[in-house]
Amino acid sequence: MKELVEIRWHGRGGQGAKTAALLFADAALGEGKYVQAFPEYGPERMGAPVQSFNRLSDRPITLHCGVEEPSVVVVLDETLLEIVDVVRGLVEDGILLVNTSEIPQAIRRKVRLEGRKVFTVDASTISRETIGQDIPNTPMLGALIKVTGFINLERMLDDTRRRLEKKFKSKPELIDGNINAIKRAYQEVKGE
Amino acid sequence: MSLKTKGWRELPIGGLILEGGTSEMYKTGGWRSLKPIWSEEKCTHCLTCWIYCPDSAILLSDEKVQGINYDYCKGCGICAKECPTKVKAIEMVEER
Amino acid sequence: MGKISAKTGNEAMAEAMRQINPDVVAAYPITPATEIVQIFAGFKSDGLVDTEFIATESEHSALSACIGSAASGARTMTATASQGLVLMQEMLYIASGLRLPIVIAEVNRALSSPINIHCDHSDTMGARDSGWIQIYSENAQEAYDNLIQAVRIAESALLPVMVTIDGFIISHGMERIEIIPDEEVKGFIGEYRPRYTLLDEERSITMGAIDFTDYFFEHKRQQIEAMKEAKEKIIEVSKEFNSRFKRDYGLFECYRLEDARYALVVLGSTGGTVKVVVDELREDGVKAGLLKVRVFRPFPWQEIKDTLAYIPFIAVMDRSDGLSSLGGPVFQEIRSALYDIDSRPKVINYIYGLGGRDTKLHHIKQVFQDLQGIDRTGRIDGLINYLGVRE
Numbered sequence: 001m002k003e004l005v006e007i008r009w010h011g012r013g014g015q016g017a018k019t020a021a022l023l024f025a026d027a028a029l030g031e032g033k034y035v036q037a038f039p040e041y042g043p044e045r046m047g048a049p050v051q052s053f054n055r056l057s058d059r060p061i062t063l064h065c066g067v068e069e070p071s072v073v074v075v076l077d078e079t080l081l082e083i084v085d086v087v088r089g090l091v092e093d094g095i096l097l098v099n100t101s102e103i104p105q106a107i108r109r110k111v112r113l114e115g116r117k118v119f120t121v122d123a124s125t126i127s128r129e130t131i132g133q134d135i136p137n138t139p140m141l142g143a144l145i146k147v148t149g150f151i152n153l154e155r156m157l158d159d160t161r162r163r164l165e166k167k168f169k170s171k172p173e174l175i176d177g178n179i180n181a182i183k184r185a186y187q188e189v190k191g192e
Numbered sequence: 193m194s195l196k197t198k199g200w201r202e203l204p205i206g207g208l209i210l211e212g213g214t215s216e217m218y219k220t221g222g223w224r225s226l227k228p229i230w231s232e233e234k235c236t237h238c239l240t241c242w243i244y245c246p247d248s249a250i251l252l253s254d255e256k257v258q259g260i261n262y263d264y265c266k267g268c269g270i271c272a273k274e275c276p277t278k279v280k281a282i283e284m285v286e287e288r
Numbered sequence: 289m290g291k292i293s294a295k296t297g298n299e300a301m302a303e304a305m306r307q308i309n310p311d312v313v314a315a316y317p318i319t320p321a322t323e324i325v326q327i328f329a330g331f332k333s334d335g336l337v338d339t340e341f342i343a344t345e346s347e348h349s350a351l352s353a354c355i356g357s358a359a360s361g362a363r364t365m366t367a368t369a370s371q372g373l374v375l376m377q378e379m380l381y382i383a384s385g386l387r388l389p390i391v392i393a394e395v396n397r398a399l400s401s402p403i404n405i406h407c408d409h410s411d412t413m414g415a416r417d418s419g420w421i422q423i424y425s426e427n428a429q430e431a432y433d434n435l436i437q438a439v440r441i442a443e444s445a446l447l448p449v450m451v452t453i454d455g456f457i458i459s460h461g462m463e464r465i466e467i468i469p470d471e472e473v474k475g476f477i478g479e480y481r482p483r484y485t486l487l488d489e490e491r492s493i494t495m496g497a498i499d500f501t502d503y504f505f506e507h508k509r510q511q512i513e514a515m516k517e518a519k520e521k522i523i524e525v526s527k528e529f530n531s532r533f534k535r536d537y538g539l540f541e542c543y544r545l546e547d548a549r550y551a552l553v554v555l556g557s558t559g560g561t562v563k564v565v566v567d568e569l570r571e572d573g574v575k576a577g578l579l580k581v582r583v584f585r586p587f588p589w590q591e592i593k594d595t596l597a598y599i600p601f602i603a604v605m606d607r608s609d610g611l612s613s614l615g616g617p618v619f620q621e622i623r624s625a626l627y628d629i630d631s632r633p634k635v636i637n638y639i640y641g642l643g644g645r646d647t648k649l650h651h652i653k654q655v656f657q658d659l660q661g662i663d664r665t666g667r668i669d670g671l672i673n674y675l676g677v678r679e
Contacts, residue, residue, distance in 0.1 A: 022294075025462050029294045037294070038461035041405070060464075062560030064427070064457050066646045200506035205446060205514070206387035207499055207507045208484055212492030 005150065006067045007054040010086050011076035014046045016137030020076070021052040024141055027151050027159040028054075034061050049084050056150060074144055075099060076123070076136050078107075087113050095147055097189075099123040099136045104192045119147045121189040123181075130184060131177035142182035143189035153186055220247065224267030226284040230260055234281035241271035241282060290466045290533075297458035300428040300465055301367065301393040301451075302327035304435040306337055307473035310391075311362035311480075314342035314353035319405050320455040321369035321395035328367075347372035351379035351390075358388035359495050361485030363439070365390065369455060370397035370411045377415065380448075384419030385511065386495055389442030389449070392420075393435055396556065396607075397455040398643045406644020407455035409555065409607040413617050419511055421449040421518055422585040424555040426541075428458060429465040433535055434582075436468070439477045440525045445518040446483065447511075454557040456644065468533055476532060515586045522583055539588040541580040542595060544570060548577030550659040551596065553622055554605040555581045558640070558647050565652040576656055581618065589625035596626060601659040602635045605675075609639045615672040634662055640675035651675050 007024070011017030018039040025037035036055040053067045069089045078100040080086060087096060090113075097119045098107050104118040121143040123136035131138070138160065145151045157179055168174045204210050235257055242250040242257065249265040251258040260271075272282040295303065302324045305313070313332075315325040332341045340362075344350040350366050358364040368376060373394060383390050398404040399411055412422060421441060425431040431453045438449040453459055468476075484493055499507055519539065526537040541559070544566050545551060552562050559580035569576040579595060596602055604623070606616020614620060619637035626632045638655055641647045655675065662668055 022462055026294045029292065029464055034464050035294055036461060036463050038457070041456050041460065062427075062563045063649075064454070064461075064557035064560045065648045068648065197502055198506070200509040200513075203503070203506055203510065205510055206385065206484075206495070207497055207503075208386075209494035209497055210484070210491070212494075214494065 003057060003059070004061065004063075005054075005056040005072065005148075006070045007056075007072040007074065007144075008067055008070040009052045009054075009074045009076065010080050010084055011050055011052075011137070012046075012080070013048045013050050015076045016135055017050050017052045017076055020074070020137035020141055021054050023138070023160055023163060024054055024144065024151075025056075026163060027141075027145075027156045028056050030155050030159050031151050033057065033150075034059060036061055036063075040066075049080055070094065072097065072144070072148060074140055076140060078102075081107070081110055087111050087116075090116060092116070095119065097121070097140070097143055097147055099140055101125065104190060108192070117147075117191065119143065119189055119191050121185050123185055126181050126184045126188065130181040131174060138178045139181040139185035142185035146186045146189050147191070153183075157182060219263045220266050221263045224262075224265060224287045226267045226269055227262070227287045228260055228265065228267065228269065228271050228282045229285055230257065231281045231283070234279055236276075236279050236281070238276065238279070240274050240276065244270050244274045246270065290468045290472075292464060292466055294462050295428055295432075295465050295467075296323070296460055296462045297425075297428040297431050297453040298323035298395070298460065299327060299462075300432040301435055301453070302331070303467060304432045304473075305365060305367075305393065306331045307468070307470050308363070308365065308436065308439055308477060309337045309474075310339050310365045310439075312340045312342065312354070312357035312364045313366060314344055314350045314357065314364070315366045315368070316344050316347045316350045316372065318347065318369050318372040320397060320459045321367045321372065321393070323459070324367040324393050324395070347375040348379060351376040351383065354390045355379060355383050355386065355388060358383070358390050359386065359485070360487045361480075361482035363443075363480040364388075365393070367393040367395070369395040370399055370405075373411045373415060374399060377418070380415055380418040380420060382496075383448045385507070387446040387511070387514065389439075389446055391435070391438045391442050391448070392450040393431075394450045394452045395455045395459045396452050402643075404643040405455070407457050407557075407607070408642045408644065409452075410642075412450060412452050413608045413610075415450070416585060416617060419447065419515065420585060421445065421447050421515075421522070421583070423449065423451045423522075423583055424581060425451060425453045425458065426557055426559045426580060428453075428461070428463045429535075430537075430582075431458065432465060432467070433529065433533070433537065436473055436477065437522075437525050437529050437537070441518070441522050443480060444525065445514060445521045447514055447518055452556070457557045472532065476529065519583070519586045519588060522586075537582060539581075539583045539591055540595075541578075541582060543578040543580065545577035545579060545595065545599070547575055548599050549575040549663070550601045550603075550656055551577045551579055551599045552603050552605060552652070552655060553579045553581065553596075553618065555584065555618065556607065558605065558607070558652075561647060561649065562652050565649055565656065569653075569656055574656065574660070584618070587621055587625075589621065592622060593625045593629065596622070596633060597629050600633050601663055602626075602633045603638055603655045603659055604635060605638045605640055605655070607639075607641045609642070615639065619672075634668060636662070636668060636670065637672045638675045639672065642677075645676050647676060
């Protein structure tokens, strides 16, 4: 792992971009990493484009400014590709990961990206089939750890289960759905 | 009344007063410009004055008014005002 | 070694409050501090704290209730931010004047108008003369540690304390922090034995009596002295904290300052960003350093003066402007502290980050470049500068 990894999540209000960043940070912490997870706060409206961020390092992180040059960009909603410059600042050897049914080459053309690596996964379909609704953030976590290799899958599953058990005390079926979603996305993510 | 004023090192902190009932040491009778005169003959001991007096300056014994404590009476006149019109046992006079 | 976990600044502060288990918390919610009280109310409803929790109808009422509670001898805390702290302003002076050791978890947020929910230090800087000890935190760990220490500091100095974190940047940013075991926090803060309480029937006292021209000045003089003496008490508590939990805090933090030629002075989360720039500059051979003020009230001017005396070029960063036309409050006080030095450093001011404006690495680099420019030319072009504002 590089000295400092910075991740930018793009989503729409209500899709769980913030939760995904928090879950990812918590799982990375379990791997002994120093972590940060923080949302970009603006007017909070359902459906509006939102961003959240992660920093990961093997050493303490003291930076408290925004993320300008992410190593990884995760897009939870492909309709954002047309209205937000999702690859802004993405570093030379960076990764773009998009929730879409399309193949990476198609996404590369759409965002006119040269170099870097593009991955896609149909997280919305996986989410509908496993959780029963379109909440792509947890499957995207599975795809993210596959393409970055920062975190161990089993550890991620354990941490997610633990966090969700608190959140969904009364809906245990959602917990298994989320776990299956992460596993499937881990297996189904496509590279070029 | 003369109290030696203390320096800042000698005072309790926070403006605290560290004992109870210290208002008794502060005799407010000197504030009076009008003085209530109580008439033992007219008084029916209804205790209305005692209820209303804001300074607890109506002296009482065995539920009977004994007079007025001029150490604390500020001369506000509430007792004279509240004393029932048919009785009028308290009269305000110029303080001299 | 405590438990490592990932927490936001607000979660960290609420966790500290759970462990402190105060007798009374009276509060009113306000962004971005709402979560602190919300999480704490959850602890209360889950039976994890014994606290009497009072949900008031305003911040003015919240601090009023805290004052009543503290006067009756209860260990008392609250949390607020921004307009909430401003609404408490009247009661801030009463709490400190009565020498009540209340602790506020304060989340720094800009003041209206224009309305804004993001970080700057206008709110607590507006309360800097209110007689409260002020402790600024760089990150969630410091916020947690400072809040625990604040209880001890308040109770030994008999002065109220506000511990601050930067709104959203820290309050809503999740970071790795170490949580001290409950029992050890309990052992560190100890049992509160109030020196005076209104509920002691054996020793009745009066609080809040009036002072005329005869005694008011003397009581204020005492309060001034208490604030001066608080400095030593803060150092003592920090030392004991370090001996128990191995995290070292002083009145301020010096980062690569010993042989520095260029120094930045800053409070809060930006301190961490400055450290990254200092490291980069040091690799390039530039003698850069940072002084991060932790305790702003009492203002440790003597220690700051001794530390900065030999650094020729200093930039003081203010996340609020005094609107006095002479820059920010930190600048004015640091510059004043250095006045009596015969060959005093050049000191300039940068107003930054108002209303949550992001302060990026290149901004900090610019400040160091400006200091190097003054070093080269001997000329100060801008005494008060505005970092990251559009011209």
